[in-house]
Amino acid sequence: MIKFAFLIALVAVAVPSPAAAQGASGFSVVNQTGLNMTNLTIRRFGTQGWKALGNAPSPGGRGSVQFSDPDCAFDIQATLEGVGTVVWNGVNLCEVKTVILNRNASGAIWVDYE
Known part of the structure; x- marks a missing residue:
């Protein structure tokens, strides 16, 4: 009986929960x-197919993106005025409400999340 209970507990831990399986939204x-910023696009991390995300927000601005995908890791690409195309790689979109695309004067780029 103890072995059976252990097996049930092990299976329960191994099966992904619905929340973990939701992916990006x-x-x-x-x-x-x-x-x-113009030409805001997205692709699954490690793939080649870029898809438009709609209008890019102005500096300091915020835009809403309607998006749904079972994966979590994505690359986000945009064209920045006076700079050219930049890519934020490996952006985690699972359980995220806001993605903040950053760039400093020396050209370093990074993502913050809310």
Whole structure:
């Protein structure tokens, strides 16, 4: 009986919960690059197929993105005025409400989450 209870507990831990299986869904994008942004696109991390995300927010602005995908890791690409195309790699969109795209004066880019 103890072995059976242990086996049931082991199976319960191994089966993913529905919350973990939801993947990415709608989120907001904040442009904290200090630059005008155009051509906002997304792709699954490690793939080649870019998809448009709609209008890119102005500097300091926020835009809503309608999005749904079973994966969590994505690359987000945008064209920044005076800089060109930049890519934020490996952005985690699971259980995220807001993605803040950052760039500093030396050109370093990073993502913050809310």
